[in-house]
Amino acid sequence: xxxxxxxxxxxxxxxxxxxxxxxxxxxxxxxxxxxxxxxxxxxxxxxxxxxxxxxxxxxxxxxxxxxxxxxxxxxxxxxxxxxxxxxxxxxxxxxxxxxxxxxxxxxxxxxxxxxxxxxxxxxxxxxxxxxxxxxxxxxxxxxxxxxxxxxxxxxxxxxxxxxxxxxxxxxxxxxxxxxxxxxxxxxxxxxxxxxxxxxxxxxxxxxxxxxxxxxxxxxxxxxxxxxxxxxxxxxxxxxxxxxxxxxxxxxxxxxxxxxxxxxxxxxxxxxxxxxxxxxxxxxxxxxxxxxxxxxxxxxxxxxxxxxxxxxxxxxxxxxxxxxxxxxxxxxxxxxxxxxxxxxxxxxxxxxxxxxxxxxxxxxxxxxxxxxxxxxxxxxxxxxxxxxxxxxxxxxxxxxxxxxxxxxxx
Amino acid sequence: xxxxxxxxxxxxxxxxxxxxxxxxxxxxxxxxxxxxxxxxxxxxxxxxxxxxxxxxxxxxxxxxxxxxxxxxxxxxxxxxxxxxxxxxxxxxxxxxxxxxxxxxxxxxxxxxxxxxxxxxxxxxxxxxxxxxxxxxxxxxxxxxxxxxxxxxxxxxxxxxxxxxxxxxxxxxxxxxxxxxxxxxxxxxxxxxxxxxxxxxxxxxxxxxxxxxxxxxxxxxxxxxxxxxxxxxxxxxxxxxxxxxxxxxxxxxxxxxxxxxxxxxxxxxxxxxxxxxxxxxxxxxxxxxxxxxxxxxxxxxxxxxxxxxxxxxxxxxxxxxxxxxxxxxxxxxxxxxxxxxxxxxxxxxxxxxxxxxxxxxxxxxx
Numbered sequence: 001x002x003x004x005x006x007x008x009x010x011x012x013x014x015x016x017x018x019x020x021x022x023x024x025x026x027x028x029x030x031x032x033x034x035x036x037x038x039x040x041x042x043x044x045x046x047x048x049x050x051x052x053x054x055x056x057x058x059x060x061x062x063x064x065x066x067x068x069x070x071x072x073x074x075x076x077x078x079x080x081x082x083x084x085x086x087x088x089x090x091x092x093x094x095x096x097x098x099x100x101x102x103x104x105x106x107x108x109x110x111x112x113x114x115x116x117x118x119x120x121x122x123x124x125x126x127x128x129x130x131x132x133x134x135x136x137x138x139x140x141x142x143x144x145x146x147x148x149x150x151x152x153x154x155x156x157x158x159x160x161x162x163x164x165x166x167x168x169x170x171x172x173x174x175x176x177x178x179x180x181x182x183x184x185x186x187x188x189x190x191x192x193x194x195x196x197x198x199x200x201x202x203x204x205x206x207x208x209x210x211x212x213x214x215x216x217x218x219x220x221x222x223x224x225x226x227x228x229x230x231x232x233x234x235x236x237x238x239x240x241x242x243x244x245x246x247x248x249x250x251x252x253x254x255x256x257x258x259x260x261x262x263x264x265x266x267x268x269x270x271x272x273x274x275x276x277x278x279x280x281x282x283x284x285x286x287x288x289x290x291x292x293x294x295x296x297x298x299x300x301x302x303x304x305x306x307x308x309x310x311x312x313x314x315x316x317x318x319x320x321x322x323x324x325x326x327x328x329x330x331x332x333x334x335x336x337x338x339x340x341x342x343x344x345x346x347x348x349x350x351x352x353x354x355x356x357x358x359x360x361x362x363x364x365x366x367x368x369x370x371x372x373x374x375x376x377x378x379x380x381x382x383x384x385x386x387x388x389x390x391x392x393x394x395x396x397x398x399x400x401x402x403x404x405x406x407x408x409x
Numbered sequence: 410x411x412x413x414x415x416x417x418x419x420x421x422x423x424x425x426x427x428x429x430x431x432x433x434x435x436x437x438x439x440x441x442x443x444x445x446x447x448x449x450x451x452x453x454x455x456x457x458x459x460x461x462x463x464x465x466x467x468x469x470x471x472x473x474x475x476x477x478x479x480x481x482x483x484x485x486x487x488x489x490x491x492x493x494x495x496x497x498x499x500x501x502x503x504x505x506x507x508x509x510x511x512x513x514x515x516x517x518x519x520x521x522x523x524x525x526x527x528x529x530x531x532x533x534x535x536x537x538x539x540x541x542x543x544x545x546x547x548x549x550x551x552x553x554x555x556x557x558x559x560x561x562x563x564x565x566x567x568x569x570x571x572x573x574x575x576x577x578x579x580x581x582x583x584x585x586x587x588x589x590x591x592x593x594x595x596x597x598x599x600x601x602x603x604x605x606x607x608x609x610x611x612x613x614x615x616x617x618x619x620x621x622x623x624x625x626x627x628x629x630x631x632x633x634x635x636x637x638x639x640x641x642x643x644x645x646x647x648x649x650x651x652x653x654x655x656x657x658x659x660x661x662x663x664x665x666x667x668x669x670x671x672x673x674x675x676x677x678x679x680x681x682x683x684x685x686x687x688x689x690x691x692x693x694x695x696x697x698x699x700x701x702x703x704x705x706x707x708x709x710x711x712x713x714x715x716x717x718x719x720x721x722x723x724x725x726x727x728x729x730x731x732x733x734x735x736x737x738x739x740x741x742x743x744x745x746x747x748x749x750x751x752x753x754x755x756x757x758x759x760x761x762x763x764x765x766x767x768x769x770x771x772x773x774x
Contacts, residue, residue, distance in 0.1 A: 285417065
């Protein structure tokens, strides 16, 4: 009897020692990969990793190829989700309570200040990162067939990023928020026929008030993030289906077969562990920079929104200041004409530039005209935005950045 | 590659540790600790000991106006209702007797003193840091706060003397020739009907002394006012609030609440040269940063250090060479003594603030 019990116990203890291994294999459906075959299988068998190919060109994971910009956009989006959910535990989308809640977050809630700063700086970084990512894809010609539709998805994601940033801007309900959104929605109303109607739908009324706050809150926390998440999934899935990151020596589907380079002139590495390591590296850099910035620099907060006292000058968020500068010259062309032209240009780009030359190469000589056009437009955007940020003072008059602004402001 | 990942992973762990440290170190814990330590040390009778044993280190707040207004001043200002702390240093000192008719539980603190009620750090709570609230009304400037609710007829004359004098001066110097106040006046300059809500009293003072030093290109003349007259004008202008600020300060209930500590809870009064008090003073005095106070209190509105600041008073970039610490300290405590006939205001700063500012200014060489 006793020896039976003892035997059962010792068998139980032995399997207790094997427990970590058993647990690991139950989660990952295989042992830690040691052979190449196991490494490829680890990628295919993993929920997160299987959006990658099992192997990748070593060129694709070099820093100077993409600077990890697409990854940075994804990581920032995830950081925004997590910090956003934390903030949602404490925020109330009511015009009477919102500002006080933000102050409470800053002063009394543990990690409140850091999470709020993280949310704000990751948002600003994301707008910059998606713009840089778009420029990288353009300059390496990575929108050409078969990647046209992925580019279109990217443009949609760009619009969603700006929409997320704009709707979030209102939520602190301080002077900056209130008047920036007033200016932004006024620009929307300059569109012919539909403009004023779209503005009414956005604000839930004729002016920025409690309806607008609730509407922007709903858009910001669930409506746009849910759609954006699906779009991001689609966007990443299309990368692998289109043959991975653009590469000069890839076989291009739909291109002239005779013109395709038959030999692979670049080495190939298994996704696990090289690509995973590269992605982890980018993640660590992003986290370290953002966390340090959040600990050191506070997100701005002016006094509580006062509908009877506008800021002078009232400026839209910085990524819309280029438009606001143009609106200063012409309400229609600045508010409607130029944005529509830019949108059409971006959406139509991969469908009228289909020549399969210079793909995967930075600033390829074959594409100099397209590159020049893009760079000119980019410079125009940068110049108008810089003008709006640094050179405009009260009443939208011109001031040098070192000049003092006159009067109360 | 693995080396890079290891190094960065270690850096991230350090940064996360920094986050934990940042969240756990709280300024107000030191003030509460000092108060509790002192109160427990002197607890002798049974009721005092029972009270002392229930003390917890926590954020304390008042909720007023049906929960819409929250004030956390009492987190640090703990001795306000304890008569034993009458000669203690700030922030633990007993509040003046006006609290009997204006109990904190009904009025809060911000309605009279100003500042940012929701904050728990000294600089921001006093309206002196990176915060939208205006700096505290101190000394005579508190008359502007009384004027929120009371008028001359319902208060003893000395409580609104400066407001009345300021209004008389505004009439005498015909400010309404260029400015509108409550619908009457000229349109050369901006409407002043709500200037008390738009500008801090330090800004209004500086601007009255020399408008061009604060607002570049201003065409407002410099009026030949003496120091106390500028103070009166400033106090009067600070009473001009917008409707949101006026409504915010409206107390809702009508009954009087009088609170006195029962005899057994009153501890023995501490003398100001008690070594225990000096020990606590050194613990509390850490919090003031002279550079931050220079901006927060409003010195930079009149004075320039390096390239930023106002041009109403002299630049202070090298003030440490001109004046020593003792001279600076006397100047800040009573400008009239060192600069008779000058325009520098009495700022009603407490000793810790003066010490911090003097330390910062004597290093400007």
